[in-house]
Amino acid sequence: MLPALTMVATLVAMALAASTMTASITEADRIYVSSENIASEESMRVLYERWYALHRRDADPNDKEKRFAIFNAEARAVYKLNKDGARVKHHLNLFADMTQDEYAEGFANCSPLEIQPRDEIKLNLHQPSQYYPNNLPHSVDWRTVDGVLTGVKKQGRCGSCWAIAATGAMESIHFLKNNKRTNLSVQELVDCSTENRGCDGGWAEKAFQYVINKHGIHSSEQYPYVGNGSRCTTPSGSRVMSIGRFVYVRRHNEKQLMDAVSHWPVVVPFFGTNSTVFMRYSGGIFRGPCNDTQRHQFLLVGYGTMPSDDANDPGVKYWVVQNTWGESWGERGYMLVERGHETDGGVCGISSRHAVYPAHPK
Template identity: 75%
Template sequence: MMVAALASMALAASTAKTSTSTASMPAVERIYVSSENVASEESMHGLYERWYALYRRDGDPSDKEKRFSIFKEEARAVYELNEGGAHVKHHLNLFADMTQDEYAKSFANCSPLEIRPDGNIKLNLHQPSQYYPDKLPLTVDWRTVDGVLTSVKRQGKCGSCWAIAAAEAMESIHFIKNNKRTNLSVQELVDCTPGNKGCNGGVAYKAFQYVIDKHGIHSSEQYPYVGNGSHCTTPSGPPVMSIKRYHYVRRRNEKMLMDAVSHAPVVVTLSGLNTTEFKRYSGGIFRGPCNNKGDHQALLVGYGTLPSDDANAPGVKYWVVKNSWGKSWGERGYMRIERGHEAYGGICNIMMWRAWYPIHPK
């Protein structure tokens, strides 16, 4: 009964509510760039100090002048982008004093392709529901169901996107099945999952397999996140939840992926995020570009269609993705990415690779 009730709440979310659902989330300070900010070196310094206090409080003072040079270029680029009539007003996020290469190394390639193949596990294919393919709801948004999603996490410079996405998928199914909300230990997955590379990348399904083999996973309170790889330890106290198995969703099948996420959030892989457009994403429906460099895993939490202003044109279809870069990026940590392009694997290859989700024991 609990599962059915929660699923119906997610399915019933209206298109209008989905397109504005982030408005009800807690406010996050956003730093925009004005003409006064870019008018002089002094005003740019003031902008940097304000940004630095939010994002680099533990930064290296000896590195600050170098970072300021990078920041100035980014601030001017963002200002010119907004002045050029961008449909979404961009702001300075956590990447504002990083080079593109630094961003790509730590954030845009945390699920390398060479980790993915594994012929030693039994794969369970997602079985479509009674609503597939023609009776799927127009809108699904798990953000509208209180308790299903924990707060947006920030991975830091550790390439732990795969572990965060896996933990969040298990957190969600734990709440959907048991009505219990808990923050699971991302650090345990980073340190202990065999076959992955910790902060150098991994894949979510191996994290699921680890939890099955160990008969559970601990909470973030028992095994806190430190943002770097360390030795695998066994914390005091029993695990807080376990999973029975995990399923995958067939590649390049949009309706099958819609069907899967209508029942619970799903881990997806995004490719080619090493672009300034993705790094600077501040809101709206992302249409690319993505390139051919890097792979990243995140949590798919819904889909919808933005109504069209033109009666003769269809609305824009989109996916809703929960990322692991903190609330300053995107739509308070989330992203809407254009849905469609199935034959090509979708925008940023969101359907190119198998999607994964855990099954909680009864």
């Protein structure tokens, strides 16, 4: 086995070398809307049955007609967006037969708690590498390095994005430092991290503190995810890993955030996920609109620049983030978010709060 530091350096190099690759997207599980689909109610019902079989296998059949009416309107809206040349692509994802209120309440506000501002002098702050600030890699993409990410998870109607992002960050650094692959228990954090509010939301740093206080966390096999809050239990078997501390990345500092994610994935905030543009996102670089009324947490897994056909155009800079809504949303569960706007805290506030990552995995 490679020594820990050598292994990290090797995997980082792999991420940098492979970062120009695009994550593979299987078109079979994407349902787009054509002019033929919207030509008649009959053709729309055929489309709905195809979508329903993929996304609503266990739904209440008595609710189906009501859901079809919502789906019909959503499919036509998605078709018009694509036809009119929207800046991002859209397909019919898992939200296609939900009302906007149902979506916003169930999925778009999983970090409602506000962490009070702290004196940065007292925080464990990210120490920039030798490449900061002017020699950072042009692009990084941890999706391209086998083992670093354990896959896109699906939170369901539980507002557990904070717990999923926290476990994802710990899983990644555990692999990078110790060459150990494991799926950690999101449900344990939802049930037992009492500084957070379970399915009503929370923050990754409080999840990290729980793991430190308990000297570890169990695996998802020991404590499976059920998608709702339940009584905290102690499963059989030892906790599978712990961390020694967690580290903050300075706010409003894009290059420090780039430096941090070039070493391992980082948890970042995101505001404004309750917009229809965000709900319908299927690909491309997301530029908003955003607001600060609904809050989310992502796992930041890379960054890059989308080249332009114009030699005089430097292209569009972006972040790569992993969401918690399964692979049917976005680019197989991932999103590209425009990078920049540092003084404003980034698009949708992605750098407006301290990013955070775990350290010293055991």
